[in-house]
Each structure stands twice: as C-alpha cells, then as structure tokens.
Amino acid sequence: MGYNAFQILKEGLTGNKGWRPVWRDPEPKSEYDIIIIGGGGHGLSTAYYLAKNHGLTNIAVIEKGYIGGGNVGRNTTIVRANYLLPGNSEFYSHSLKLWESMEQDLNYNAMHSARGLINLFHSDGQRDAFSRRGNMMCNQGDDAILLDREGVRKHLPYLDFENHRFPVYGGLYHPRGGTARHDAVAWGYARGADQLGVDIIQQCEVTGIDVHDGKVQGVQTSRGTIRAKRVGIVVAGRSSQVAAMAGLEVPIESHILQAFVTEGLKPTVDHVVSFGMGHFYLSQSDKGGLVFGGDLDFYASYAQRGNLPMMEHVMEAGMSLVPAIGKAKVLRSWGGIMDMTPDGSFIIDRTSVDGLYMDCGWCYGGFKAVPASGWCMAHLMAEDKLHEVAAKHTFERFRTGHGLMDEEGTGSQHNLH
Numbered sequence: 001m002g003y004n005a006f007q008i009l010k011e012g013l014t015g016n017k018g019w020r021p022v023w024r025d026p027e028p029k030s031e032y033d034i035i036i037i038g039g040g041g042h043g044l045s046t047a048y049y050l051a052k053n054h055g056l057t058n059i060a061v062i063e064k065g066y067i068g069g070g071n072v073g074r075n076t077t078i079v080r081a082n083y084l085l086p087g088n089s090e091f092y093s094h095s096l097k098l099w100e101s102m103e104q105d106l107n108y109n110a111m112h113s114a115r116g117l118i119n120l121f122h123s124d125g126q127r128d129a130f131s132r133r134g135n136m137m138c139n140q141g142d143d144a145i146l147l148d149r150e151g152v153r154k155h156l157p158y159l160d161f162e163n164h165r166f167p168v169y170g171g172l173y174h175p176r177g178g179t180a181r182h183d184a185v186a187w188g189y190a191r192g193a194d195q196l197g198v199d200i201i202q203q204c205e206v207t208g209i210d211v212h213d214g215k216v217q218g219v220q221t222s223r224g225t226i227r228a229k230r231v232g233i234v235v236a237g238r239s240s241q242v243a244a245m246a247g248l249e250v251p252i253e254s255h256i257l258q259a260f261v262t263e264g265l266k267p268t269v270d271h272v273v274s275f276g277m278g279h280f281y282l283s284q285s286d287k288g289g290l291v292f293g294g295d296l297d298f299y300a301s302y303a304q305r306g307n308l309p310m311m312e313h314v315m316e317a318g319m320s321l322v323p324a325i326g327k328a329k330v331l332r333s334w335g336g337i338m339d340m341t342p343d344g345s346f347i348i349d350r351t352s353v354d355g356l357y358m359d360c361g362w363c364y365g366g367f368k369a370v371p372a373s374g375w376c377m378a379h380l381m382a383e384d385k386l387h388e389v390a391a392k393h394t395f396e397r398f399r400t401g402h403g404l405m406d407e408e409g410t411g412s413q414h415n416l417h
Ligand SMILES: Cc1cc2nc3c(=O)[nH]c(=O)nc-3n(C[C@H](O)[C@H](O)[C@H](O)COP(=O)(O)OP(=O)(O)OC[C@H]3O[C@@H](n4cnc5c(N)ncnc54)[C@H](O)[C@@H]3O)c2cc1C
Pocket: 037, 038, 039, 040, 041, 042, 043, 062, 063, 064, 065, 066, 068, 069, 070, 071, 072, 073, 074, 075, 076, 077, 078, 079, 204, 205, 206, 207, 234, 235, 236, 237, 238, 242, 257, 258, 259, 293, 334, 335, 336, 337, 362, 363, 364, 365, 366, 367, 368, 369
C-alpha cells in the first residue's frame, strides 16, 4: 500500500476502513538464504538493504517479541553526525545522509526533524575540544558552528546562565542534527523489507545456533529449526547471550540506560540540547513532552528498567541546567539494554564461524546509526567484504589493541562510554 495525499483524504472521508496491515505475518519456512536474528532498527534495515541494494530476498528476520519493542522504540531519538575520530566520523556522516533521504526512499513518514543539536561547553579546555571536533565535522563534509555564550543564549534562552558550578561558555551547534520518531523508523524499514519479499517473523525466539565443521547451518527457534547458510546476529543488548549460542565470546557488557518524558507543553525547546558535564540531554517531542535522559545506571543488567539513584541524578542535572523543568510533571520513564563495547564504538564483522556475522556494540548511540548500519551489514553479508565506511569496526581492534576508537577518551571500561 502506497501513501499519498489523495489516499489519506479518501480514507479520511470514508471512515479509514481501507487501511491494511503494512507487513505480512508469514509462517517461517524451513530454509532461507539469510536469517537475521533481531527485528530492531539494525536488523530490519539490514534486511531491507540486502533486498534493495543486493537483490537478495529469500530472507527471514526473526524477532522474539514484536517490531519496535526493543531499543529502537525506547531511545530518545537523537540523530547526529558529530563524531571526532576517523572510523566513526565517516560512518555517521554516511548515516546522516541516508537519514535525509530515508523517508522518500521508504515512502514512510518517520518524522525526521533536523531541528539542530547544541553541545554545551563550560570551560576553556572543553571549548578547545569542541573546536577540534567541529573542525573534524566540517572536514568530513558535515556542519558545525562554534557558538559563544551569547550565541547559545539566542537559541536556548531558557537555560540557567547564572549557574556558577557549570557556567555556559558556549556550544557546538550542529544544524543538521535532530530527531526522528523512533518506532516509525522500525515500521518503515519493516514495511520496505516486506514489500521486497523479506519474511518478518515476530514472536519467534532464537534459542540456538547450529554450527557444523565451523560453518553455520541455521538456527533453533521457539517455532522450530530454520536452516540458512548465512546468519546475522543483530540483537543489540542481547549480543553476548546470542553469540554464546554459537560458542562465541564477544567484548560486550549489557547496561541499562533510562529515559524520561514529561506531560505535553507548548513548544519551548526547539533544539536537542546536550549538557555533557552534567550527564543530561533534552529535546521536545512533537506531542509536546520534554524528552530527556542522562548516563547509564552503573551496573550490568538485562532488565529493561532502571533504578532510582540515576533517576535522581538526571532530575538534578536537568534542574541545574533548566530550572523551569521542575514545573513539568514527569509522565513516564523506561529503560533499555545497551550493548557496551570497551572503546564505545560499534562492531560490524564476520565471526570465527563461517557464514555467521555480527552487528553489535552500539552502546547508547545506535539509533542514529540505523540506516548506515543496515547498509554496511548488508554489504558485508552479501559480498563477504567490509564496507569502506565501517571497515575499521571489526573485532580485531579488541584482540590487538590497535585501532581502538575511544571517542570519549575514558579508557577501556564499558560503562564509561
Ligand atoms: C533510553 C535510551 C535512549 C537512547 N537514546 C539514543 C539516542 O538519542 N540516539 C541514538 O542514536 N541512540 C540512542 N539509544 C541507543 C539505541 O536505541 C540503540 O543503540 C539501538 O536501538 C540498538 O539497535 P536496535 O534498534 O537494532 O536494537 P533493538 O531494537 O533492541 O533490537 C534488537 C532486537 O533483537 C531481539 N532479540 C534479542 N534476542 C533475540 C533472540 N534470541 N531471538 C530473536 N530476537 C531476539 C530483541 O527482541 C530486539 O527487538 C538509546 C537507547 C536507550 C535505551
């Protein structure tokens, strides 16, 4: 079913009875050419680009829950390309370009909104670091503008400019950064993949990975055995558990990240604002809720909910940056499971099992990566070659220590990135 203005008008005038489910609900076949484990943003975009860019359509995406039920529907929706290090810089730049044409490509409204993102800085040293980052962004062909304190005040008049602990010195403005409606991104890719012939199988948990003579043979699922010569593990926070089904150990710890949303308010916050010093960031959804979050809860866990100490920390940081936020009622909070690597950068690579590939280690930044991750993982699975914009993101850097991409400069500790 295509979407266009005429159809919306017709359906609106005839009781909206003509809409149909936008992807099928097929029974799993006994064999596919390719199985993707995980129907999150990355798994669905991988399936879509395998079909669209490489003409491979005998594919199943196996999802244990429902489409959009994982992190792809739990994040705070920030999309940006403001990375510093070679490897990350070109990858996220590629991703942002795909975001900018995604809705036309999928014919699906993902509410991508390039409302601009401002990273605040609070010291001379931080200003230097952000200038350097901004130069790197411009060299990469992306956009960055260094704002002084008055420049920030013009865009974000509601900040507390009298905060003496963290005085606002300025900000790095990234106008093409912004947000998108997270679950619509999953639905758009699911619909696009389904239209190209991909089977999306929900409520089907992978419980084992069959390996014989070092080669992948298929998967065991709650709905029976499914054979395939190529299998992609794309399960975000469950990466180490699913990799263990094939006897693999991966350098990932799973940690909880929480987010919060307030009651709907009139339009106030036009940008995405990041207050790294205080571990707090903020945007306003199209429904009017203030959406904000902070750092990881500081213990490893597979629970999809967080705890009170981090909640308190986030509220305090929010109050110190935007005192008016204290007037808004928080309606909901939730948590998601983050697949944290030791250097904070992701992995798209083959594994030591022939035909078994992994896309993981997105830490808390994988939403913005959804298009490029699928693009590069599809390239790898179709051609058995690393894509040039993700070529540095292999397991090898953790074996040798060469080529680590520690964007935050926090050292090799999973939960500090
Ligand atoms: C609170 C929060 C805020 C965030 N904010 C941002 C942000 O602003 N910007 C940003 O870029 N990123 C953000 N992220 C990170 C981002 O959401 C994730 O990195 C990204 O969504 C992970 O990839 P995914 O969409 O494929 O994961 P998921 O949606 O989690 O997909 C993985 C899927 O695998 C399935 N699965 C797991 N095990 C099995 C199995 N055995 N069998 C079958 N299926 C299985 C799961 O059910 C799940 O649906 C945030 C995350 C959270 C939790």
